[in-house]
Amino acid sequence: MNTRILFVGHDPAAFGMLSDFLESRGMAVYVLDGGRSLIRYMKQDMPSLIVLRDGTPNVQATTILQTLHNAGHDTPVIVIGYPKDAVDAIICLELGAEDYLRMPCDSHELLARIHNVLRRRLQNGQSLLPGLGKFQLGSIALDLRAQEVTRDGRPVTLHPSLFPLLRLFVEHPLTVLSRRTIVAKLRDTPVGYSERSLDVLVWRLRQVLEPDPSLPRFIQTIRGRGYVFSPSGTGSHPTDFDEPDATLQPPPASRRTDQHPQAIPL
Known part of the structure; x- marks a missing residue:
């Protein structure tokens, strides 16, 4: 699976259903619990796309979007949440979010939005692995x-x-x-x-x-x-693999949970 989606937000029930659906469509999904965890993760690795669950503990979409911009990251971001009014969504879009979905989020709609964002990136000649600077x-x-x-x-x-x-x-x-x-x-x-x-x-x-x-x-x-x-440097030894279908997997600690459970919001 080459498309790697990073979910950020403490919402196990919603993320569980959405991530299972996306994985069934051939994507790799990893979940972190907050903005600080996201910044630490992106110092070691880059996803194809980030999904921010705005309004959950440790996640304020506007703050995270501004922090990503200041750090020079251009990874595409989709925000999902319960905006109080249209202004909330507009601010996120002006801060660099590619799209904004309102909860409850339909899994098929999210998949379509992800495909649209990645398709636009390819049409504009941009890599699906941003932040290459x-x-x-x-x-x-x-x-x-x-x-x-x-x-x-x-x-x-x-x-x-x-x-x-x-x-x-x-x-x-x-x-x-x-x-x-x-x-x-x-x-x-x-x-x-x-x-x-x-x-x-x-x-x-x-x-x-x-x-x-x-x-x-x-x-x-x-x-x-x-x-x-392997961007995270977690390749297995020895260097040569005997199995014809051997592939490297991202670090297990990053899957479905964050290795820094006491992360605090930005």
């Missing part, structure tokens, strides 16, 4: 637009020829990319990638990104299939 991988900070890499705030040298490959991985998290697919997608770059040279380039990337390049966590090799990028 700046990205965090553990102690490594990436600025792909400026082509800069830092570790614990200190500059790290990364050859410019590696940035197209790095960007491709970041744009396709938890997706197995074959060598042929990678070369095809990077065909128009000035680097001149080939299947023969790809392993060397991946090795060079690992020297910069991985705490232990001999046991890579972020860029994993799937034997006989290609590579998969």
Whole structure:
């Protein structure tokens, strides 16, 4: 499942039904309980889309939208809630929300709105993995637009020829990319990638990104299939998987609950 939806809000009953429905339609759904938890999560990973359940404990949509904007995130956001009047919805839309749904929220309508938002992103040439300007991988900070890499705030040298490959991985998290697919997608770059040279380039990337390049966590090799990028760095060892259908899953702690249960509102 490539489309990852992040629900934010303490509403187990509503989220349970909605998330089950979306997962039955091929999406991966994860739930956090508040704004602080969301900001922490997005320092490590980026969803395809965020759904804010406005008005629940720890969630004030206007505050979260403003915080996301100030942090430079452009991940699409859909807000659902009980607005007192039309002004509440208008304010959320003016602060950057892609859409606003009123409760009770019909699961089929939410699915249609999600599809519309993601479709508009593709039509406008935007990635379904937003926030690519700046990205965090553990102690490594990436600025792909400026082509800069830092570790614990200190500059790290990364050859410019590696940035197209790095960007491709970041744009396709938890997706197995074959060598042929990678070369095809990077065909128009000035680097001149080939299947023969790809392993060397991946090795060079690992020297910069991985705490232990001999046991890579972020860029994993799937034997006989290609590579998969795990933004949270939770790849399994050993590097090569024997199972032909092996895939990496996001960290279990982020599923259906937040690993910081005492999060407070922003």
